[in-house]
Structure formats: C-alpha cells, structure tokens
Amino acid sequence: MSGLFDQFKTWYENRHDYARDWKARKGGTVVATMCTYVPEEILMAAGMLPVRVLGAHEPQNVTEPHIFGMYCPFSRDSLAQGLLGRFDYAEGVTLSHSCIQYRQTFNSWKLHVPTVKWDYYLPMPNQVQSKFAKTLHRAEVAKFRTFIEGVVGKTVSDDALRGAVEIINENRRLLRQLFDYRKETNPRVTGTEALYASLTSQFVDKEEHNAELRRVLAEVEKRDNSREEGIRFMTIGSENDDLAFMAMVESVGATIVIDDQCSGTRYFWNEARIQDDVIATIADRYCERPACPTKDYPTHTRYEHVLKLAKDYNARGAIFLQQKFCDPHEGDYPDLKAHLEANDIPTLFLEFDMTNPIGPFRIRVEAFMETLREDELF
Amino acid sequence: MATTRYPTEQLKCWKKAKELREQYYQNYARAKENGGLRWSGSAATMDAIPAGLGRDVFSLTGEPYGAAISIDRKLNKVCQDAAESAGYARDLCAYMRSYWGSLMLDKYAFGGTFPRPDFNFQIQICCSHAKWYQVAGKIENTPTFFVDLSVGPHKYLTEDRVMYVANQGLEGIEWLEKTTGRKYDDELFIEAVKNEMRATSTWAKICELNQARPAPLDEKSMYSLYVLAALSKSSKWCADFYEEVYEEVKDRVARGIAAVGNERCRLMSDTQPPWPFLKIFRYLEEFGAVSIGSLYTFGLMGVWETTPEGRWVPRRLPWEIGVPMNTREEAMKAYADWTLDKPEFQQFYEPMVKTDMMMAIVKQWGVDGAMLHLNRGCEGLSMSIMENKLDLAKAGVPVMTYEGNMGDEKEFDEVRTQSRVDAFMEQLGLKRQAA
Numbered sequence: 001m002s003g004l005f006d007q008f009k010t011w012y013e014n015r016h017d018y019a020r021d022w023k024a025r026k027g028g029t030v031v032a033t034m035c036t037y038v039p040e041e042i043l044m045a046a047g048m049l050p051v052r053v054l055g056a057h058e059p060q061n062v063t064e065p066h067i068f069g070m071y072c073p074f075s076r077d078s079l080a081q082g083l084l085g086r087f088d089y090a091e092g093v094t095l096s097h098s099c100i101q102y103r104q105t106f107n108s109w110k111l112h113v114p115t116v117k118w119d120y121y122l123p124m125p126n127q128v129q130s131k132f133a134k135t136l137h138r139a140e141v142a143k144f145r146t147f148i149e150g151v152v153g154k155t156v157s158d159d160a161l162r163g164a165v166e167i168i169n170e171n172r173r174l175l176r177q178l179f180d181y182r183k184e185t186n187p188r189v190t191g192t193e194a195l196y197a198s199l200t201s202q203f204v205d206k207e208e209h210n211a212e213l214r215r216v217l218a219e220v221e222k223r224d225n226s227r228e229e230g231i232r233f234m235t236i237g238s239e240n241d242d243l244a245f246m247a248m249v250e251s252v253g254a255t256i257v258i259d260d261q262c263s264g265t266r267y268f269w270n271e272a273r274i275q276d277d278v279i280a281t282i283a284d285r286y287c288e289r290p291a292c293p294t295k296d297y298p299t300h301t302r303y304e305h306v307l308k309l310a311k312d313y314n315a316r317g318a319i320f321l322q323q324k325f326c327d328p329h330e331g332d333y334p335d336l337k338a339h340l341e342a343n344d345i346p347t348l349f350l351e352f353d354m355t356n357p358i359g360p361f362r363i364r365v366e367a368f369m370e371t372l373r374e375d376e377l378f
Numbered sequence: 379m380a381t382t383r384y385p386t387e388q389l390k391c392w393k394k395a396k397e398l399r400e401q402y403y404q405n406y407a408r409a410k411e412n413g414g415l416r417w418s419g420s421a422a423t424m425d426a427i428p429a430g431l432g433r434d435v436f437s438l439t440g441e442p443y444g445a446a447i448s449i450d451r452k453l454n455k456v457c458q459d460a461a462e463s464a465g466y467a468r469d470l471c472a473y474m475r476s477y478w479g480s481l482m483l484d485k486y487a488f489g490g491t492f493p494r495p496d497f498n499f500q501i502q503i504c505c506s507h508a509k510w511y512q513v514a515g516k517i518e519n520t521p522t523f524f525v526d527l528s529v530g531p532h533k534y535l536t537e538d539r540v541m542y543v544a545n546q547g548l549e550g551i552e553w554l555e556k557t558t559g560r561k562y563d564d565e566l567f568i569e570a571v572k573n574e575m576r577a578t579s580t581w582a583k584i585c586e587l588n589q590a591r592p593a594p595l596d597e598k599s600m601y602s603l604y605v606l607a608a609l610s611k612s613s614k615w616c617a618d619f620y621e622e623v624y625e626e627v628k629d630r631v632a633r634g635i636a637a638v639g640n641e642r643c644r645l646m647s648d649t650q651p652p653w654p655f656l657k658i659f660r661y662l663e664e665f666g667a668v669s670i671g672s673l674y675t676f677g678l679m680g681v682w683e684t685t686p687e688g689r690w691v692p693r694r695l696p697w698e699i700g701v702p703m704n705t706r707e708e709a710m711k712a713y714a715d716w717t718l719d720k721p722e723f724q725q726f727y728e729p730m731v732k733t734d735m736m737m738a739i740v741k742q743w744g745v746d747g748a749m750l751h752l753n754r755g756c757e758g759l760s761m762s763i764m765e766n767k768l769d770l771a772k773a774g775v776p777v778m779t780y781e782g783n784m785g786d787e788k789e790f791d792e793v794r795t796q797s798r799v800d801a802f803m804e805q806l807g808l809k810r811q812a813a
Contacts, residue, residue, distance in 0.1 A: 327470055
C-alpha cells in the first residue's frame with residue numbers, strides 16, 4: 001500500500017489514540033456505537049463523536065463468563081474490547097436493533113464496562129420493507145434525539161441536525177467516489193486501501209475524514225494503473241476488518257474490487273434524502289440503506305443488490321467471509337451463493353473466527369483462483 | 379428403596395394431552411380432505427390472526443415439529459443432513475434445520491409426505507426464526523407474511539410501538555384474504571384472541587400451582603402439557619383443556635399429591651431441554667431432586683404480570699379489566715400488547731429482565747438450585763444466559779450449567795452431563811438414593 005492511504009491506516013491502527021486525542025481537542029463526548037444502523041447524525045449534531053466498536057482479532061479470555069461461546073466472534077471480540085478497557089474514553093454506548101448476538105454484546109457492555117455512564121437501545125424495525133416501518137423509526141429517532149438532548153443538557157436543533165446530515169452525506173458521497181475507482185481495469189485503489197477508508201469513517205470525525213478523503217481523491221486521480229489486477233473479487237459478509245486477510249488476497253494475484261459488508265458499502269452506500277422533516281430525513285435513510293440479512297424481509301432485496309455490485313465492479317468471483325455462528329448470514333448464504341453462481345459469479349466460502357488462519361486461507365484462495373483460471377483456459 | 383415422602387398419582391389428563399397432540403398433527407395433515415387450509419409458523423406466532431379464516435384452518439408450528447423430529451434419531455439425522463448438504467450451517471437452530479430437512483426430503487414426521495402449507499404466517503423476534511420461514515417459503519414456493527415485533531421490551535411499550543405491531547396484524551388480515559381468497563371473519567378472530575389469552579393465562583395459573591410443596595408437577599411432565607399451547611394456543615380446545623388441567627392440578631395440591639414422591643430439593647432449569655435425553659430429569663429424581671419448571675416452561679406460552687408488591691402472577695384477562703375487544707382493531711391492539719408481553723420475548727432485549735423473572739421463580743417457587751442448559755441449538759433463548767448465571771450466583775442460588783442442543787444429539791454428551799449433575803448434587807448436599 002502506498003503512502004497515499006497512510007492517514008487512514010494510521011487512524012485505523014491507532015483508533016483509540018485518535019478518539020482520546022479528539023476528546024482532548026474538542027472537549028466533546030465519545031459514544032461507542034454498535035452496529036451500523038445507529039443514526040450517527042443525532043450524535044454528531046449534539047457535538048459527540050460516534051466510534052463504532054470493532055474487534056482486535058487477538059485471543060482473549062474475558063468474555064466467557066458473560067457470553068455463550070456459540071455467539072459470533074465479532075460479538076465476543078467487541079465485548080472483549082469493552083471489558084479490556086480499550087474504549088475507556090467512551091462515556092456512552094448505543095445500539096440500534098439488529099441481530100440478537102450483538103444485542104447481547106451491547107447488554108454486557110452496559111452492565112460491565114465501568115466507564116460507560118449511559119446507554120441507549122434504539123428499537124428499529126427489522127422489517128424495514130413494511131409500510132409502517134418508517135413511521136415507527138421516525139418516532140424512535142425522535143426519542144433518541146430527546147434522550148441525547150438530556151445527556152448533553154441542551155437542545156439539538158434542526159439546523160444542527162441538517163448540518164450533520166450534510167457532512168455525513170458528503171462522507172458517503174466521497175467514499176462512493178473513492179470506491180468508483182475500483183471499477184477500473186487495474187484499479188487505482190485496492191480493496192485493502194478502500195477498507196481502511198471505509199472503516200475509519202466509522203470512528204473518525206466526519207469533517208476530518210471528509211478532508212482526508214478529498215485530499216486522497218485529488219491525488220488518486222494522478223496514480224497510474226500499473227498494478228496488475230489479477231483476479232477481481234468481491235467480498236460478502238457481515239463485519240470484516242481483517243486487513244491482514246485483505247492484504248494476503250491482494251498479494252497473491254487478486255484485487256478485491258467491491259464488497260457487501262457493513263464495514264464497507266452497506267455503511268455508506270446511500271445518502272439521506274433531504275426532506276422538510278429532518279428527523280424523517282435521518283430515519284428513512286437507515287430504512288432505505290442496503291439491507292443486512294437481519295433486516296431483509298419479506299423480500300430478499302440484497303440478492304439483486306449484491307449481484308449488481310458484482311456486475312458493476314466486474315467481479316470475477318465472490319468470497320463469502322462468514323463470521324462463524326452468524327445466523328442471519330448463514331441463513332442467506334446458500335440462496336445467495338446459488339444466485340451469484342447462476343449469474344456466472346463463482347464463490348468461495350471462508351468461515352471467519354476471532355483470529356483467522358492466514359496460511360490455510362491463502363491456500364484456499366489460491367486454489368479458488370486456479371479454478372477460475374481453468375475456466376478461462378478451457 | 380428410595381424414601382417416598384409424598385403420595386404420587388399419574389395425571390388423569392395425561393392420555394387426553396397425548397390424544398390432543400396426535401389429533402393436531404393429523405388435522406394438519408388431513409386438512410385438505412374437507413377443503414380446509416394449512417399454514418405454518420412458529421409456536422409464538424400470532425396464530426389467532428389466521429384463525430379468522432375459518433374453523434377448517436390448521437397450523438403446523440415449527441418448534442414443536444422440530445422437537446418431534448428430534449426424538450426420532452434416524453429421521454432427525456437425515457433431515458439435518460439434508461439441510462446441511464443444501465448449504466445450511468450446522469450451528470443454525472436445530473429445529474429449523476430439522477424442519478427444512480423434512481420439507482426438502484418431503485417426509486412428514488407423523489407419516490407420509492410433508493403436507494405443504496398454503497401459507498406461512500410468522501413473527502420476527504428471533505433472527506433464526508424469521509430466516510426459518512423466509513427460507514421455507516422459498517423451498518415450498520409458499521407465500522409468507524411476517525409480523526415484526528422489534529419494538530423492545532414490554533415494560534417500555536409505547537403507543538407507537540404497539541401500533542406498529544397491531545397495524546402489521548391488520549395488514550396481515552388483508553394479506554390473508556388476498557392470499558387465500560377467503561372472506562375474513564372478525565368474530566372468529568376475536569374468539570381466537572380470547573382463547574389465546576385464556577389458554578396462556580391459564581397455563582400460567584397451572585404453573586403457579588407448582589409453588590406448592592410437594593410440587594404437583596415435574597418439569598418433564600409439564601413439557602407434555604405446555605406443548606399444546608405451543609401447537610395451538612388460540613384454539614378453544616387448548617384453552618378448555620388447560621382449564622381441566624388447572625382443576626386437576628389444584629386438586630393434587632389440595633391432596634398433597636407429588637410429582638416426585640421423594641422430593642427433597644427443588645430445581646429450575648432454563649431453555650429447551652435436550653429432547654432426546656429427557657431421562658436426565660429422571661436421573662435427578664434419584665437424588666430426590668425435582669425440576670419444578672423454568673422461565674422457559676412457565677413463560678414460553680404463559681403470560682404473566684408483576685403485582686405492585688413485586689409478585690409474579692398470571693396476567694389478568696383484558697376483558698376482565700375493561701379493555702375493549704369488540705372490533706377487529708380493538709382486539710388486534712390488545713393482542714399485540716399481549717403478544718409483546720410474553721416473558722420469553724423480554725430476554726431478547728435485556729438480561730436483567732430475565733434475571734428478575736428467574737429470581738421471582740426462585741423465591742416464589744422455593745427453588746434450591748438452577749440447572750441451566752447452554753443450548754447450542756437455540757441462540758435466541760441462550761441470549762444472556764451467562765449473565766443470568768452470574769446474577770443467580772451473585773444472589774446465592776447454586777447454579778450448574780451443561781452444554782447441549784435441544785434438537786441435535788450430536789452436541790449432547792449424556793455421561794458428561796450426568797457427571798456434572800453428580801457434582802451439583804454433591805454441592806447441594808444430596809446423595810443418590812438406592813433404587
């Protein structure tokens with residue numbers, strides 16, 4: 001990875017230092033957010049820094065007393081980070097209703113992370129396609145706003161909310177511009193670089209992130225397309241911040257050109273549609289975003305969305321990065337795999353745990369690549 | 379001989395319970411013979427809604443069906459293998475895998491080919507259970523309707539939240555009319571809602587009787603009774619039968635009839651048991667230990683409320699406290715509220731709420747220890763179980779855990795579990811009594 005993306009990499013590798021520094025610089029409150037359905041606009045408008053809880057991909061021995069071992073590695077790793085005090089700068093923790101497993105993480109956080117002073121669980125429809133979903137979600141986001149006003153002790157004005165929407169929408173727009181470079185032959189942006197950018201937007205101050213994205217976008221234009229793309233892959237799954245895995249794939253003659261993951265496109269893909277009612281503007285956006293399998297009812301919207309991404313970005317194959325024990329993704333996997341394969345996108349399934357065996361995964365990725373090359377030969 | 383301290387008697391209602399269950403599965407399979415309708419959904423779904431389509435509409439609830447498959451080892455294996463070979467992970471809900479496999483193999487656990495439903499009518503409370511019918515609907519090419527209950531715990535229920543659920547229920551009625559071509563009968567719907575409230579409140583009253591010493595019921599027997607609500611809680615036959623059971627259990631309490639004659643110690647369990655290994659409860663009896671129930675047995679189907687004094691008691695029926703239920707809309711709102719109040723739904727949101735209910739059971743039912751099943755087959759009811767364990771232990775309740783799976787015997791180690799029971803009994807000061 002060239003120096004162009006170094007700031008994102010530095011932020012990612014030192015994300016707790018960044019949050020502490022932000023707090024010292026701005027004097028604001030840091031809020032640990034769980035799941036990407038939390039309406040960050042409310043927090044930002046209140047002068048807070050939303051920081052998404054991510055794992056550390058290291059062995060840990062602190063979660064067993066609190067969470068059953070059959071819960072997904074991401075939920076356990078995220079809890080471990082809280083219990084180990086890695087987020088000791090975060091005064092609040094908030095979760096928007098999504099999967100059961102992460103709700104357990106949220107509950108154990110609020111019970112056992114001593115630095116948490118307040119918590120908020122935001123009910124959100126799982127059936128976002130329901131004609132009643134947006135009405136309820138608008139009401140819930142309004143309640144969340146009232147709660148946050150109580151935390152900060154002042155009104156969070158409509159103007160402040162509109163300002164936050166504008167900044168966060170710009171972030172979404174800039175990330176899509178960056179990701180668009182991955183449509184190119186021999187893309188000027190690798191999957192690893194793109195992941196650093198999208199991940200850091202989930203915990204860096206959006207104005208600072210936007211400034212860096214603008215700088216990078218101006219520079220990336222000047223990059224040449226000399227890196228051989230090899231086989232173009234898409235990744236599919238829930239959360240993935242295993243950058244070592246991404247780098248490994250891109251070191252063996254492949255490029256990851258797009259994803260359907262909450263650490264990537266699902267987080268930023270759609271902008272909020274500006275409406276007169278700013279709360280509806282915010283709330284509707286989360287109902288309209290590319291769905292996580294937990295919220296994709298009754299019709300599977302994500303199958304066509306994933307296929308379109310694969311086609312638009314000219315992915316040659318797709319790798320499922322399946323968090324072990326993640327039921328919603330496991331439930332969708334066979335049909336989604338069949339859908340992609342019926343549309344000439346071969347797939348590889350890798351089961352992700354808290355720590356991943358890069359060597360064996362490399363062998364499987366290389367074998368997958370060989371089968372794809374055989375298709376080209378014969 | 380084990381010392382018998384109390385008289386015991388077989389339950390008089392036992393035979394009828396078995397017959398009702400058998401009849402339920404036959405009714406579903408044979409619904410088409412007289413032009414009836416079949417539908418499927420989970421045990422906790424809002425089944426009073428499809429009941430408005432007519433008296434010839436029969437359901438197949440998924441979890442009891444999965445449990446029924448699980449006790450047929452050969453069938454369970456082929457069903458779960460079929461689901462696995464279709465690409466579904468083996469850590470998914472065990473009932474769900476068995477159900478899908480039964481569907482894929484076209485084998486009905488009660489004989490013949492799988493009687494495919496005309497529609498699925500499901501709720502969304504558990505990630506797996508929502509996925510269950512989304513996938514089943516695709517396999518069967520069956521229309522599926524979901525009522526989303528993602529509104530948080532009942533204690534924080536607001537008008538917006540209850541109406542979100544009620545409005546979906548009302549939309550469900552329109553969907554049912556469109557899907558089946560039948561005219562919907564509001565009177566049947568209101569009757570079914572009342573039946574369900576009566577059945578689930580009466581089940582809670584039956585469970586409440588188990589506070590007596592000796593316990594008139596043991597949990598292993600309760601499983602065979604509570605399942606009727608898990609099959610058809612909105613039916614008149616279920617509500618009526620529970621009233622009979624209530625009278626019989628009340629009589630047992632009055633006469634001091636015990637479920638376990640040598641009762642010396644009262645335990646409670648948690649989550650579904652490993653169905654093919656219910657003999658673990660018989661093993662407890664060798665120590666004079668009776669499992670008096672659990673939040674699962676009391677609260678999966680029973681609906682409760684907490685009095686101002688803090689006692690956990692069967693919930694009062696809405697029409698007895700002036701809640702109007704005369705129109706489709708009024709009944710749906712009351713039904714949404716009742717459904718969202720199910721004890722087992724609360725644990726999907728907050729472990730503390732579950733701990734409070736478990737502690738109420740400990741205190742009111744005189745529980746000496748808890749035996750928690752770390753159920754690899756059900757992520758939903760395993761949610762926060764470790765937090766509950768910590769809370770119970772902190773409150774001074776002896777706790778043992780054992781790992782297993784309600785519907786996949788590959789994940790249950792009987793000998794190891796017995797060893798853990800031995801150690802727990804020793805901790806409780808109980809010795810195995812000579813047979």
